[in-house]
Amino acid sequence: MGAGIAQVAAQNGNQVIVIDTNLVALEKAKKGIDATLQKLVDKQKITAEKSVEISNAITWNNHFEVLKNCDLIIEAIVENLNIKQNLFAELEAIVSDECILATNTSSLSITSIAANCNKPERVIGIHFFNPAPVMELVEIVPALQTSAATTSKAISIIDSWNKKTVTTKDTPGFIVNRIARPFYSEAIRIYEEGMASIETIDYAMKTIGGFKMGPFELMDLIGHDVNYMVTETVWTSFYFDPRYTPSFTQKRLVEAKWFGKKSGRGFYNYADGAKKNDPESTDNVLLENIFIRILVMLMNEAANALYLNVANKEDIDLAMTKGVNYPKGLLKWADEIGISNCMDILDTLYDEYREDRYRCSPILRRMANFEEVFYSN
Numbered sequence: 001m002g003a004g005i006a007q008v009a010a011q012n013g014n015q016v017i018v019i020d021t022n023l024v025a026l027e028k029a030k031k032g033i034d035a036t037l038q039k040l041v042d043k044q045k046i047t048a049e050k051s052v053e054i055s056n057a058i059t060w061n062n063h064f065e066v067l068k069n070c071d072l073i074i075e076a077i078v079e080n081l082n083i084k085q086n087l088f089a090e091l092e093a094i095v096s097d098e099c100i101l102a103t104n105t106s107s108l109s110i111t112s113i114a115a116n117c118n119k120p121e122r123v124i125g126i127h128f129f130n131p132a133p134v135m136e137l138v139e140i141v142p143a144l145q146t147s148a149a150t151t152s153k154a155i156s157i158i159d160s161w162n163k164k165t166v167t168t169k170d171t172p173g174f175i176v177n178r179i180a181r182p183f184y185s186e187a188i189r190i191y192e193e194g195m196a197s198i199e200t201i202d203y204a205m206k207t208i209g210g211f212k213m214g215p216f217e218l219m220d221l222i223g224h225d226v227n228y229m230v231t232e233t234v235w236t237s238f239y240f241d242p243r244y245t246p247s248f249t250q251k252r253l254v255e256a257k258w259f260g261k262k263s264g265r266g267f268y269n270y271a272d273g274a275k276k277n278d279p280e281s282t283d284n285v286l287l288e289n290i291f292i293r294i295l296v297m298l299m300n301e302a303a304n305a306l307y308l309n310v311a312n313k314e315d316i317d318l319a320m321t322k323g324v325n326y327p328k329g330l331l332k333w334a335d336e337i338g339i340s341n342c343m344d345i346l347d348t349l350y351d352e353y354r355e356d357r358y359r360c361s362p363i364l365r366r367m368a369n370f371e372e373v374f375y376s377n
Contacts (some may be wrong), residue, residue, distance in 0.1 A: 001104060002076035003029040004132030007036065010057040011133070012161040017059050017066055027059055033058065036133070049065065057335045064139050068094050072157060074126055076104040079229070084108065085116035092117050100150055102126040106177055107233040110170045111142040114349060120145035124154050128163075131325050138163045139174045139321035164313035164322050173236035175311050177230050178324040179330070181244050182297035184227065187215035196290055203279040204287040209295060210327040216267040220260035224253045242356040243301075295333070296345045298363050302330035303342075306374075307363035313374055331374040340368040 002018065006029075010016045020026040037051040046054075047259025059066075067073060070369045073091060075084065083105055088101055095101070101123045114123035138158050150165070158165050168174045173181070187201050196204070202214020218363060219227050228250045235244035253259070260266030267278060281287075302316050311319070317329025334342050345362050350358040367373070 001128065001132060002074075003033050004130070005074055005076060005104065005128055006058055007033050007045060007054070007133050007164070008128075008161050010054045013057075015057055015059075017061060017070065019061055019064060019067065021062050023062055026062060027130045028059075030060055055284060064090060064094055065089065068096070070095060070154060072100045072102065073350060074102045074104055075345055079105060079108060079233075081108050081112055084113050088113055088123065089116050092119065096250075096286055100124060100154060102154065104355045107173055107237070109172075109237075110141050111145065112253060114143040121147040122150050123172065124150050124176070126154055126158060129176070129208055135323070135324050136164045137147075137176070137319060138165050139176065139319065139323070140165050140167045141170050141174055142167070163240055164318060166311060166319045168311045168319075169309060171310055173230070173234040173307075175228050175305065175319040178310070179298065179301040179305055179316070179320060180324055182301055183215050183294060183324075185231065185245070185247060185251075186221055186364070188249050190290060190293065191216075192247065197277070197279065200279040200281050200286070201280070201290055204290040205294065208287050208291040212325050212327075215294070218251070220268055220270075221267035223262055224250055224266055225258045225259045228254050243359075245357065283375055292337075292345060293349070296342050297335075297358075298326075299330050299334040299337075299342055300346055300364065302333065303364045304361040306331065307361055315350045334364075335373045335375055339364055339373065340371075343368045 002020075006016045006018045008137055018026070018029060020029065027362070034055065034294065037054060040046045041048050041051050044353045052195065063291055064068065073095065075087060077083065077087065084103060084105065091101060091249055093118075096117060101117065103110060103123075103125055104127055105113070105125060106127055110125040114299055115118035120143065123143055124146050125139065125143070127141060129135035129137055135372045140151065140158065141154055155165050157278040166175060172178060187205075190201055191198055198216040202216050205211045205214045213221065228246060231244065231250070235246055257263060258265040261270050264270045270364070300365050302320065305311060305316055306313055310316075313331050320330065328336075343360050346358055346360040346364070350360070
C-alpha cells in the first residue's frame with residue numbers, strides 16, 4: 001500500500017521519499033513500482049519518458065532523518081495502535097511544525113494516534129484503497145484534535161492527485177469498512193443457514209444485483225486474514241454491537257491459513273486445475289431473496305451512518321461506488337426500492353430472528369412514516 005501511495009504522489013508531480021527500516025522490503029517495493037510503471041508503458045498508458053520521470057521522483061531510504069523537510073507524511077505500516085503511536089512520536093521529533101502527519105489506517109482511531117503527539121492538531125487520517133494507483137476514493141478522517149486548516153490542506157493535496165475525497169467522522173471503519181460489513185456477514189449467515197451455496201450467493205449478487213464480484217469471491221480476493229481482522233476490529237470498537245459480529249465460518253478459514261486467493265484456498269479452491277462449481281440453483285425467487293436481504297442490510301448501515309452523522313449522504317454514496325465499486329449509491333438505491341419496503345424487509349427479518357443485527361435504523365422508520373426520500377427528483 002505504501003508503495004502504491006508513493007506512486008500516486010510521484011505521478012502527480014511530487015518529490016517522494018519512501019521509508020522502510022527493512023531493506024529487503026524496501027527493495028521489493030522499489031522493484032514493484034518499477035514493474036508497475038513498465039506495465040503502464042507497455043499498455044501505452046504513460047510514455048517511457050514519463051515512467052523515468054516518476055521513478056526519478058521517488059527516493060528510497062531506511063532512516064527517518066531524511067524526512068525533516070517533508071510537508072506531508074503518510075504512514076502505511078502494520079495495523080497496531082501502539083506501534084503507530086510510537087512512530088508518530090518519533091516522526092514529530094524530526095519534522096517541522098507545519099508538516100502534516102497522516103495515517104492510512106483502515107479501522108484504528110485517528111484520535112488515539114493523535115493523542116500521543118505534542119501537536120495533535122496536525123494529525124489526520126488519509127485512507128487509500130488498494131490498489132492505491134487504481135482506486136479513486138480516499139477517505140479523509142479528521143481526529144477530534146485535527147485543526148480545520150489541516151483538514152482543508154489534506155483534502156486539497158489529495159484532490160490534486162486526481163482522487164475523489166470524502167470526509168468522515170473518526171468512527172470504527174469510517175464510511176466504507178463500516179457500511180460494507182453486511183455484504184460479507186449477511187452472505188456468510190445465509191450460507192451458514194443452508195439457504196444457498198456460496199456459488200449461488202455470489203451468482204445472485206452479480207446477476208440480480210449487478211455487483212462486479214460476489215461477497216465470497218471478494219473476501220477471497222481481499223484475504224480472510226485482512227477481512228476478518230477488520231470485521232473483528234469494527235465489532236470490538238463498537239462495544240460488541242451484534243450488527244458487526246464476526247462469523248466462526250470465516251474465523252476457521254483464518255485458523256486454517258486458508259486466506260483466499262493469495263494462499264491458494266479460501267471459500268474457493270485456487271489450486272492449479274481446480275474448477276469452480278456452478279451455482280446449485282438459478283431459481284429467480286431464491287436469487288432475488290438472497291440479493292434483497294443483503295442489499296437491505298447494506299442500505300440500513302448506510303442510513304444509520306447518515307443518521308449518526310458519520311458523513312453526508314453524497315459522501316456516503318460516493319464512498320460505496322468508488323471505494324468498493326458498488327453498482328449504485330446505497331441511499332439513492334434505497335429511494336428506488338422504496339424506504340417503506342426497506343423498513344418492512346428489516347422488520348420481517350427482526351421478527352423472525354429477534355436479533356439486533358436486523359434492527360431498522362430510526363432514520364428509515366421516520367422517513368417511511370413521513371413518505372420521505374433521501375434524494376428529491
